[in-house]
Amino acid sequence: MVVHLDPELLLLNLDPEQQEAAKSLVGPTCILAGAGTGKTRTVTHRIAYGIAKGYYAANRVLALTYTNRAAGELRARLRQLGIGAVSVKTFHAAALAQLEYFWPQFAGVPAPTVLRSKAQLLAKVAEDHKIRLDAAGVRDLAAEIEWRKFSMLSLDQYVQQVASRPLVSGLSPAKNIELQSAYEEAKIASQRVDWEDVLVLTLGMLRSEPRALTHVQQQYRFFTVDEYQDISPLQHALLDVWLGNRNDLCVVGDPNQTIYSFTGASSSYLQNFATTYEDATVIQLTRNYRSTQQIVNFANRLTERSGLVEPLESQSDVGLAPRTISFATVQDECSAIAANIKTKIDQGVHASEIAVLYRVNGQSEAMENALAQAGIDYQVRGGERFFNRAEIQGAIRAIRAEAVSPSDKPLFQVISEICRSLGWQTQQPTEQGMAREKWESLNSLLAITDEMPAGASVADFAAELDERQRSQHEPVKAAVTLSTIHAAKGLEWDQVFIVGLTEGYLPITYAQSEAEIREERRLLYVALTRARRELTLTWARRDGSSTRDREPSRFFTELLARV
Secondary structure (H helix, E strand, C coil): CCCCCCHHHHHCCCCHHHHHHHHCCCCCEEEEECCCCCHHHHHHHHHHHHHHCCCCCHHHEEEEECCHHHHHHHHHHHHHCCCCCCEEEEHHHHHHHHHHHHHHHHHCCCCCEECCCHHHHHHHHHHHCCCCCCHHHHHHHHHHHHHHHHCCCCHHHHHHHHHHCCCCCCCCHHHHHHHHHHHHHHHHHCCEECHHHHHHHHHHHHHHCHHHHHHHHHHCCEEEECCHHHCCHHHHHHHHHHHCCCCCEEEEECHHHCCCHHHCCCCHHHHCHHHHCCCCEEEEECEECCCCHHHHHHHHCCCCCCCCCCCCEECCCCCCCCEEEEEEEHHHHHHHHHHHHHHHHHCCCCHHHEEEEECCHHHHHHHHHHHHHCCCCEEECCCCCHHHCHHHHHHHHHHHHHHHCCCCCCHHHHHHHHHHHCCCCCCCCCCCCHHHHHHHHHHHHHHHHHHCCCCCCHHHHHHHHHHHHHHCCCCCCCCEEEEEHHHHCCCCEEEEEECCCECEECCECCCCCHHHHHHHHHHHHHHHCCEEEEEEEEEEEECCCCCCCCCECCHHHHHCCCC
């Protein structure tokens, strides 16, 4: 179906390079999109332009992402352009949908159920084998299992390589293998699969069942892959099967933001795209619309030696120079940052436009304590899910009931009345704690009504909430964000503090090889490019439990060389 959009109007708000990318509609296309260069805008306009020009049928386009949040954002942007029939899925969601559809046809039974928690099963297996693993150890072992499977290694093949792998939580290679073997056996016994198995099983099914493969290849003809630098061998093998002998593939990525090698991701597919597809069109987006010139120039210093893509060029004003500050102790560091944040909020900066980033989760506790003592609301990315909160679930039930027998009241009035019935009021509570958190959750729900199109009904709003819940597209809370750098990828704030920049944290202690150090440098680059207006980097000589001084991160040498 051809959507009646004016294709030329779609190009008006794109810069020359973005327009070039949007017009490259057939054959292999590689968009090297630097941080803040309008990647999502370019991809969505390219899809919409291809549909408007009649090159694509919307229902035959599959856009692939790595996170539910990214899928939700892409889907919302396409809807804003009037495109609603495009399939936007994570690799896992696309594979699971195919597995659940075809498995009963070929196996005669429903598809296996996906484990709710790999960590929970691993913890039980470790306990059964009398091997002590704390929460961090369980998490590290789960990550190693994911690396193995994304790298397409069977357990027998992994045995041949385990000696060359970093030790997982101090486990000997033999104990590592013992636990992984027991995990696989326990998984089979419970008739469950993990998310990596979903990709493995779908790949095997499509390779062995021509009828299923033909169906999928007829369903999807045009593919777009976001964050292509993060693709793993397993995901790429599945993509190759989906494509078959066709080459209508658009990939988007930035080799300077490759920070997931530890999960099996490889930027080699992105870097070798032009040699893999001899007729490929390669376009670079280097105009940064996010950050000031000072921030962009600062970040570029970490990529000058890579030679992978052209440096970014800020389209913003000059702005303030990034600040680097040292402290005697971590407590001094966190207290000073909390005081700085309080001053900014008092001056009118929205708390939701401030973020504190760090290398590992363990670094958040001192910062949380300092913010709490200063009376500053904060949220830790990866905390309790918005849609899992009791008051939000109650509101959604009431909204669904209202959608069945709608009234003539405006959408905002209906939703505000539901929120009031659950305890929301116009004035924000002055006290901290659960009452404030409940109010903020309901207020965030109410704010979503502002994002709905004019004339939207309660049923439309209920459908929007269902979609957001499925894709984990959660509203932004009016609070300071605390996040690891990995979890902050894809996000941005006006004011960013990057803390704990010492040797041992960034680069992390176990990063020893040149490749591992390069990944740590890219990780810091990702952190720097999250900031729009102001950027502060800090480090402390000593933490409360240490008797030995730390050294500042070696990356300061590169960043401060020409300040």
